[in-house]
Amino acid sequence: xxxxxxxxxxxxxxxxxxxxxxxxxxxxxxxxxxxxxxxxxxxxxxxxxxxxxxxxxxxxxxxxxxxxxxxxxxxxxxxxxxxxxxxxxxxxxxxxxxxxxxxxxxxxxxxxxxxxxxxxxxxxxxxxxxxxxxxxxxxxxxxxxxxxxxxxxxxxxxxxxxxxxxxxxxxxxxxxxxxxxxxxxxxxxxxxxxxxxxxxxxxxxxxxxxxxxxxxxxxxxxxxxxxxxxxxxxxxxxxxxxxxxx
Numbered sequence: 001x002x003x004x005x006x007x008x009x010x011x012x013x014x015x016x017x018x019x020x021x022x023x024x025x026x027x028x029x030x031x032x033x034x035x036x037x038x039x040x041x042x043x044x045x046x047x048x049x050x051x052x053x054x055x056x057x058x059x060x061x062x063x064x065x066x067x068x069x070x071x072x073x074x075x076x077x078x079x080x081x082x083x084x085x086x087x088x089x090x091x092x093x094x095x096x097x098x099x100x101x102x103x104x105x106x107x108x109x110x111x112x113x114x115x116x117x118x119x120x121x122x123x124x125x126x127x128x129x130x131x132x133x134x135x136x137x138x139x140x141x142x143x144x145x146x147x148x149x150x151x152x153x154x155x156x157x158x159x160x161x162x163x164x165x166x167x168x169x170x171x172x173x174x175x176x177x178x179x180x181x182x183x184x185x186x187x188x189x190x191x192x193x194x195x196x197x198x199x200x201x202x203x204x205x206x207x208x209x210x211x212x213x214x215x216x217x218x219x220x221x222x223x224x225x226x227x228x229x230x231x232x233x234x235x236x237x238x239x240x241x242x243x244x245x246x
Contacts, residue, residue, distance in 0.1 A: 005230040006238060009157060013074065015165050018062035027062045027076045028053045034121040041207045056080050056092060056118070061173065063165035065158065067126070074126040077162040079169040079178075080116040087111040092118065093179045096204065097212040103200035105177070105214075115175040117166045122158050157234070159186060163195070164235045170217060171241040180213045187211050194227030195220050217243040 018024045031052040035042040042052055057078070065075040083089035087108045093116055105111055170178065180197060181204070182190075190197060197213035197220070204210050221242055225232040236242050 005157065006234040009161060009234055012068055013158075013161060014066050014068060015161065015168070016064045016066055017168070018064050018076075023064060024057075024062055025051070026064060026073055027078070028057075030064070030073050030076050030123065031119060031121050034123060038124045039207070059083055060118070061169045063162075063169065065161050065165065072125070073123070075122040075158050075162055076119070077117065077121070077165050078119045079166055079173070079175065080118050081173055081175070082112050082114050084112055091116040091179055093181055093212055096206070097181065097201050099201040099212065103198075103214060110177065113174060113176040114179070115170060115173070115177070116179040117163075118180075120159070120162050122162075126158060159189065160193075160231060160234055163190075164237065164241075167217075167221075167235055167243070168237075168241050171243050174243075176218065176243060177214065177216050180215070181206070181210045182213055184209055184211060187213065192228075193231045194223035194225075195231075196223060218245050221245045 016023060018027050028051040032042075032047055032050050035052050036044050036047055047053075060078040060080045062078045063076065064073050066072070067074045080091055088111065091114075105114060166178070169175070178197075182197065184203075187197065187199075195215070197215040199211050200214045201212045204212065221232065221236065222245060224235065233239075
């Protein structure tokens, strides 16, 4: 299974670039489902019409992860892009986290290639163990009916699928360095695969512990390739999206 991770993942899920108004609305509706309905991280009164979005969405690119069998959108992520007209414009992480001074990025040329990996959202139906999945609108409550036995072993890798989406966006927009604010468990998981995002400041309390991180594609991808080749193949689509790292 591990050596066929990319093939297995792509058999059951597809990554969709949300490059239309209709698909971006699906992104915002899925985020509402996750951030408002399922977790309560956001208040419904702050997000009318079942849409969860913020001011950074205007300078972001978005992807959806769709479950092939059911047609459901299982997950989404965005990449907040640099403001090329005003490269000193802050990212959310710079507003809400304190950095060790040596990690402050002030060089405007670097900031033009800097993004923030953001708004990871996985539907409850796809992150719960089989038998514990909650129902979503228009979805059978017995959601495991959609899953084949081998497919269930792919579900824990949805977060890697979202990183694959982030890498596609970084590749497309020439972003070479990425901020992220991660749950400790996700940070540890990525570290196991060689995705060594460096902690750049103290852990913050935002809906639980979160770690402010920074990663350079030129450092992360070669390490993943060496440590966990199947994960590298999934994330880069077998070398198609490498941001020039090879």
